[in-house]
Amino acid sequence: MDDLRDKYIDLIANAADEAALEDLRVQAIGKKGEISLQMRELGRMTPEERQVAGPKLNALKDEIASALAAKKEALGDAALDERLRHEWLDVTLPTRPRREGTIHPISQVTEEVTAIFADMGFKVAEGPQIESDWFNFDALNIPGHHPARAEMDTFYTHRSEGDDRPPHVLRTHTSPVQIRAMQDQGAPIRIIAPGRVYRADYDMTHTPMFHQVEGLAIDKDISMANLKWVLEEFVKAFFEVDDVELRFRASHFPFTEPSAEVDIRCSWEGGTLKVGQGDDWLEVLGSGMVHPKVLEAGNIDPNAWQGFAFGLGIDRIAMLKYGIPDLRAFFDSDLRWLRHYGFSALDVPTLRGGLSS
Numbered sequence: 001m002d003d004l005r006d007k008y009i010d011l012i013a014n015a016a017d018e019a020a021l022e023d024l025r026v027q028a029i030g031k032k033g034e035i036s037l038q039m040r041e042l043g044r045m046t047p048e049e050r051q052v053a054g055p056k057l058n059a060l061k062d063e064i065a066s067a068l069a070a071k072k073e074a075l076g077d078a079a080l081d082e083r084l085r086h087e088w089l090d091v092t093l094p095t096r097p098r099r100e101g102t103i104h105p106i107s108q109v110t111e112e113v114t115a116i117f118a119d120m121g122f123k124v125a126e127g128p129q130i131e132s133d134w135f136n137f138d139a140l141n142i143p144g145h146h147p148a149r150a151e152m153d154t155f156y157t158h159r160s161e162g163d164d165r166p167p168h169v170l171r172t173h174t175s176p177v178q179i180r181a182m183q184d185q186g187a188p189i190r191i192i193a194p195g196r197v198y199r200a201d202y203d204m205t206h207t208p209m210f211h212q213v214e215g216l217a218i219d220k221d222i223s224m225a226n227l228k229w230v231l232e233e234f235v236k237a238f239f240e241v242d243d244v245e246l247r248f249r250a251s252h253f254p255f256t257e258p259s260a261e262v263d264i265r266c267s268w269e270g271g272t273l274k275v276g277q278g279d280d281w282l283e284v285l286g287s288g289m290v291h292p293k294v295l296e297a298g299n300i301d302p303n304a305w306q307g308f309a310f311g312l313g314i315d316r317i318a319m320l321k322y323g324i325p326d327l328r329a330f331f332d333s334d335l336r337w338l339r340h341y342g343f344s345a346l347d348v349p350t351l352r353g354g355l356s357s
């Protein structure tokens with residue numbers, strides 16, 4: 001019994017970890033452990049022998065059990081000490097500089113445009129980017145054979161075989177939101193609709209996805225004069241200048257009659273754009289008086305109501321205002337570009353608080 005005792009006390013003292021300790025427990029005092037087997041022998045002894053051996057074996061078993069427990073605790077403490085040695089944290093160290101995210105120029109300019117038009121009573125309206133060809137074309141007086149459909153480089157969705165319905169399109173402009181807003185709200189109406197539009201085109205100034213903002217104002221007596229005033233106010237506020245000169249050029253859009261493209265007087269002296277003075281003209285938007293057929297498609301009576309609409313390229317005016325040369329960089333997600341051209345998330349553009357600063 002003394003040999004057994006010495007053997008196990010020694011093995012327990014040298015156990016490397018809890019798994020080894022558990023093995024020893026099984027070997028010594030488990031069901032078929034050496035000490036347990038000895039205890040079974042008690043039955044075969046004479047009562048006198050048993051009286052001596054019994055208490056001794058029990059004492060041995062207790063001693064081994066408490067040696068195991070003590071060692072287990074010691075191993076646990078050691079493991080904890082080891083973890084604490086590695087997992088320390090010096091809370092007195094200075095914090096790392098925070099990488100601040102920035103607002104993308106497109107988001108910034110969309111907010112600026114929205115703030116300016118909101119000040120003139122325009123609400124924001126929205127429509128889907130995957131649009132039916134009726135909303136994108138027919139309702140806007142662009143029937144099936146119309147050349148404007150081909151000119152727009154439209155992305156069409158796929159219809160499964162045997163499905164003869166016209167395919168949906170990725171909207172080629174924000175103008176379908178005019179129809180949706182008219183149908184939803186009726187007249188009078190005053191909305192802008194900023195959002196993504198799609199055309200299959202790609203170079204320095206074209207990307208297959210870009211952004212427009214649509215404007216629509218309908219009432220009993222809205223005229224081109226209102227359109228001109230609204231656009232002047234917008235351009236002054238947006239480019240943050242006191243005076244601007246707009247030039248209306250006769251143009252053609254199927255959904256407006258008459259139609260006008262609008263240019264802003266500007267100069268490019270020294271390569272930088274100055275809005276409001278100079279001998280150059282910047283083409284910024286398409287506009288006109290809403291065509292009677294478009295009002296009808298929006299369930300508005302063209303004999304009672306009239307109004308203007310315009311469409312403006314958000315990316316284009318963002319490039320102009322913030323001197324961004326290549327449109328494609330807008331969508332490259334290059335962090336260096338974003339940090340350079342991005343805006344602070346905490347400066348929400350407002351007319352009173354300044355748009356861009």
Ligand code: PHE
Nearest residue numbers: 173175253286287309310311
């Ligand atoms: N939808 C036209 C375009 O994308 C712009 C436009 C909108 C013109 C509203 C007139 C009126 O080019």
